[in-house]
Amino acid sequence: MTSSNSSWSFVFVTHLKRDFLINFRSLIDLVSIISFMFLIIILFILGVGPFKEKLEIIGNAIIWVGLILSIIPSLEKTLQKDFENGWFDQLATSSIPLEIVLLSRSISYWLIVMIPFLFAAPLFIILLNIELKAVPWLLLTMTIGSLAISLIGLNGASLILGAKRGNILLPILIIPLVIPILIFGVGVNEAIKMEADPISNLLLLVAFTLIYLVISPFISALLIRIAIAR
Amino acid sequence: MLQLDSVSINRGNSVIFSNLKATLNTPGLNLIRGKNGSGKTTLLRTIAGFIPIESGKVIYNRKDITFRKNEWVKKIIYVDSHNGLSEDLTVFENLEAWLNMKGWSSSKQKVTEALKSLDMDKYSNIYISKCSEGLKKRAALVRLYFSYIFEVKFWLLDEPSNGLDQASILLFKKMITNFLQQNGTIILTTHDKNLFNEKHNVINLDLLKELRAK
Numbered sequence: 001m002t003s004s005n006s007s008w009s010f011v012f013v014t015h016l017k018r019d020f021l022i023n024f025r026s027l028i029d030l031v032s033i034i035s036f037m038f039l040i041i042i043l044f045i046l047g048v049g050p051f052k053e054k055l056e057i058i059g060n061a062i063i064w065v066g067l068i069l070s071i072i073p074s075l076e077k078t079l080q081k082d083f084e085n086g087w088f089d090q091l092a093t094s095s096i097p098l099e100i101v102l103l104s105r106s107i108s109y110w111l112i113v114m115i116p117f118l119f120a121a122p123l124f125i126i127l128l129n130i131e132l133k134a135v136p137w138l139l140l141t142m143t144i145g146s147l148a149i150s151l152i153g154l155n156g157a158s159l160i161l162g163a164k165r166g167n168i169l170l171p172i173l174i175i176p177l178v179i180p181i182l183i184f185g186v187g188v189n190e191a192i193k194m195e196a197d198p199i200s201n202l203l204l205l206v207a208f209t210l211i212y213l214v215i216s217p218f219i220s221a222l223l224i225r226i227a228i229a230r
Numbered sequence: 231m232l233q234l235d236s237v238s239i240n241r242g243n244s245v246i247f248s249n250l251k252a253t254l255n256t257p258g259l260n261l262i263r264g265k266n267g268s269g270k271t272t273l274l275r276t277i278a279g280f281i282p283i284e285s286g287k288v289i290y291n292r293k294d295i296t297f298r299k300n301e302w303v304k305k306i307i308y309v310d311s312h313n314g315l316s317e318d319l320t321v322f323e324n325l326e327a328w329l330n331m332k333g334w335s336s337s338k339q340k341v342t343e344a345l346k347s348l349d350m351d352k353y354s355n356i357y358i359s360k361c362s363e364g365l366k367k368r369a370a371l372v373r374l375y376f377s378y379i380f381e382v383k384f385w386l387l388d389e390p391s392n393g394l395d396q397a398s399i400l401l402f403k404k405m406i407t408n409f410l411q412q413n414g415t416i417i418l419t420t421h422d423k424n425l426f427n428e429k430h431n432v433i434n435l436d437l438l439k440e441l442r443a444k
Contacts, residue, residue, distance in 0.1 A: 007333075010330070010333065010335070011330065011331065011333060014327070014330035014331070015330075015331070018316075018319070018323075018327045018330075021318070021319060021323065022316055022318040022319060025318040025319075026318055081316070081317075082316070084312070085312055085313065085314060085315060085316060085317070086310060086311075086312025086313055086314040086315075087314045087315075087316065089275075089278075089280065089308065089310065089312065089314060090308070090314035090328060090331060091331060092278070092279070092280050092303070093278065093303045093306055093307070093308050093332070094303060094331050094332050094333065095300045095303050095304050095332075095333060096331070096333055101331075228280050229280060229281045229282055230241070
């Protein structure tokens with residue numbers, strides 16, 4: 001049986017399926033994200049020295065910086081592979097908007113990063129001596145924040161498509177844009193630690209993420225169209 | 231009729247074409263010829279709608295395709311040297327993903343039939359990373375089978391016979407003959423002068439550039 005089904009939801013779901021298959025088959029990339037994050041945290045712990053109090057003060061910041069830095073190296077590959085193998089040319093022959101495809105790509109990338117992170121989170125929480133009452137908030141903010149980082153990251157990855165030294169450019173492009181996410185994400189966790197109200201920071205974090213969710217697929221689609229036209 | 235009406239394309243500061251005029255047979259077989267670097271692939275990508283035109287128009291059925299991109303892309307299948315295949319997916323999964331990307335869904339049986347058209351059914355569960363260049367090309371060309379089902383009118387092919395063995399070329403030629411019999415239009419670039427016996431229209435880019443220079 002054959003049928004034409006050009007509904008956006010159909011394309012969204014089928015692209016998610018494709019991205020999941022590809023990413024879970026290159027398990028080494030997933031493992032490298034978590035291993036890299038683990039190493040960053042270990043480096044901080046060793047750098048701070050045997051002072052539990054110091055670690056308690058900067059623990060939230062370390063875990064956030066670790067997440068941001070570990071996501072960036074894998075971002076380049078997510079689009080570069082499909083650009084080099086000609087998949088984006090094929091996408092340009094689809095009547096489905098490229099924006100829908102890129103939204104699906106951001107969501108799949110986010111889930112692929114977040115699922116292993118959530119599994120590894122207990123280890124990071126123990127290592128950084130984070131209080132138990134702060135854990136649900138930390139996981140919530142990092143889940144929201146990582147969506148924003150994935151969306152911004154995909155914009156950066158689209159911009160460097162075909163560039164020769166893209167891997168060097170990518171962190172320079174992305175890091176300034178994720179600063180608001182870092183500030184409000186850490187802000188929520190710090191408020192919890194000080195027993196203050198975290199809602200205002202949380203709402204700002206959600207607001208930034210929603211803004212990126214709306215504009216990011218359009219920016220990526222525009223950049224990819226330019227890359228295809230080169 | 232598909233017409234290139236005074237098409238100019240620039241890339242950065244270099245001019246690839248300026249005021250290119252040509253008429254392509256629709257339906258029919260059209261070969262784009264020219265030396266290396268003459269702009270064959272660029273022209274094919276322009277017709278596909280990937281490359282913005284600096285000035286001029288690509289007209290199909292008296293309408294400029296630039297302004298009807300959504301309608302136009304439904305009518306075409308594009309295959310080039312990059313193939314558009316993911317190394318981490320099998321031949322079957324790649325074909326299925328491509329169908330879904332086009333907004334088409336098809337039963338496993340139909341996908342298997344398509345793979346049989348280029349004798350690829352026995353490789354259906356092989357990862358693209360394990361395929362030779364010839365097999366990759368065949369895995370990409372298998373998409374053409376779906377033209378008959380989803381009313382595709384145009385095949386845009388960039389050096390489609392590269393990497394194919396003699397047996398695959400024969401199967402591919404058979405697909406071409408069938409498509410032409412069903413009033414399809416094929417626009418392809420090739421260096422192989424002996425590839426086709428069918429009547430065809432040639433767009434010789436070197437000749438067109440020389441004429442314009444005079």
